[in-house]
Amino acid sequence: MDVTPILDGLNDAQREAVTAAADPTLVLAGAGSGKTRVLVHRIAWLIEVEQVSPLGILAVTFTNKAAAEMRSRIEKLLDMPVGNLWVGTFHGLAHRLLRRHHHEVGLPQGFQIIDSDDQLRLIKRMVKAQDMDDTTWVPREIQYFINAQKDEGRRAANMDDRGDFTRAQMIKFYRDYQEICDRSGLVDFAELLLRAHELWLQNPDILGHYQRRFQHVLVDEFQDTNTIQYAWLRVLSGKTGIPFAVGDDDQSIYGWRGARVENMQRLQTDFPGIKVVKLEQNYRSTANILKAANAVIDNNSGRLGKELWTEGNAGEPIRVYNAYNERDEAAFITGRIQDWVAQGNLRADVAILYRSNAQSRAFEEAFFQNSMPYRVYGGLRFFERAEIKDAMAYLRLMENRDDDASFERIVNLPTRGIGDASLNIVREYARANAIPLWHSAMAAAGGQLSSRAANAIQAFLALIDTLANDTKNLDLHEQVSHTIERSGLIAHHKKEKGERGEARIENLDELITAAQGFEPDDSDEKLPELTAFLAHAALESGEEQADKWEDCVQMMTLHSAKGLEFPLVFIAGVEEGLFPHKRSINDPTGLEEERRLCYVGITRAMQQLYISHAEQRRLWGTETYAQASRFIREIPAELVEEIRPKIAVSRPAYDSGTRPAVRRPGAVTSSEAPIKLGQHVRHGKFGEGVVMNYEGTGPHARVQVNFEYEGSKWLVMSYANLELL
DNA sequence: AATATCTTGCAGTCG
């Protein structure tokens, strides 16, 4: 056996991990230390050297992208396809198990997956149906509550209200919501994981089968596992399964969706004597970039402790740009990318990272004006577009008549004379009898409907039945195109004025194309094509787009950048309130997670790193002001080269527009203004801050100042004694 | 019941 290709080019620590004995192993892998490489080579090692069948290996990741990459790298290394190797995301694998064993966990064969948007709609509907006040019982909070419970593996029936009225009501919502889902054959994301766990607990035979089968369970990004995922893995591993976990506590950035970094320590408790390997040598970034990353993350407490190092050279300094506003920021970055391209580099090697999706817009505008090709990851994904979800709702209802979420969505779209009054009767009847809307509608809601309304509803039911019947023997893409056409959706959008309708029709055409190109992966064994397609849409939401070969600038959130690397990286909008985000700023745990996110961002850069922040930014249609993020100050000054606009603050350096300094509507003119928006000030007690807003003139004028540590406050000018900086 | 117009809440990050 020639093991050279598997071990070649690995450093000592990597080699130790790859060739570890068949015992539990935890790899603490710093950013850029070859984490994926170790996983890929470990699997190759198991197959080639240890002669483990690919069938006996399970590899779990968090994103579809990571799963696809892992599979392709394994196949490349082994030079053979390994279709029977299970590689996938937690959600994807859970889905696969539930399809196989739907009966054992009490799900109908045609169960459908709902995304968080569908989930929220269902909850809104539920709150309304119960005549509850949605300002007291905020649907979003209920949704958060339900998901948090599921992430922790709790069912409503097992929960204690602790004598707390609010909590008792939340638990009731959880129970009611679950009843609706069960009745409708709907499964949300958290439910996939929870049911997969219950599958183990309630079916020892099935569990035994998978325990015997998966001798080796490899997990990527272990720091992101939540309680239920950990439990699922733990049970699967049983007494004999061998976990091989790779993770980095410094890159734990999913606490908000239930991830538990503690799982890394817990693994060491649950598997005493687990072998721990640390990977600290970085192969990705220059020394300056690493020093910056180390310095920033050093401000966090309770780390497992790792320090990245490199044999490489210092490289260029980290460049910090202080922009006037977001347009100036975008213009500056565009200029730097143009220089980069002029030097013969690829646009695809450039990434712009930001905290929130909405920030992409300023860049899209600047790039569009400068004919700079770009690609935005995330944001509104294809399968999340309203018109696509409408079309999918038809298909879902054809598959599963009990799907209340889809029923609600399309029962009167396009309009067919079924108004809210009639629908409320149908809803109430369904609720009273605990049946899906479809059946309630069939019963014509107990004869309470006017004959006109009953006819309209009858016509809708008949339409779905006819569609299902007429298309059942067609190819998937014909099914889709048939449905889109006959449902009246195309005609509906044709009537829309403006270009909007056209764009929607184009998207619907695109959906047909997507169906045409859809290939169920081997895992979707025996599933009807439509079922597989619907699940694919829910789980992958259309991330992989076709034009990935075009050389374009990559734009994405810091979260979705994890696991990727780029020679040139821009981190934009690094301002207090935006990054760290204002919702985390006053919470030490949240702030540390933001800092880890910053660490993730910095360590994406291979050669050059730019960090930018803007004085002024348009958010929600109004101007806001902020100061540079604390994270910038945490980078040692000797690593930083500051770039300032040529002209002083408040004058756009790159802003080509001629619009006057922005003032809020109705505000006093600048001559009588007490103070300039964006002005940096110092207050005797509150420290330094930035002027956000003001009211009135003269000594009675009030100004709103956003203080660095004290947050935002309104002050009366004549008393505040502000020092202008 | 359908359409036009106004109001409100939103955009924090993901599968």
Next chain:
DNA sequence: GCAAGATATT
């Protein structure tokens, strides 16, 4: 500044 939901109008 935009889209979904609420309210007014036809």
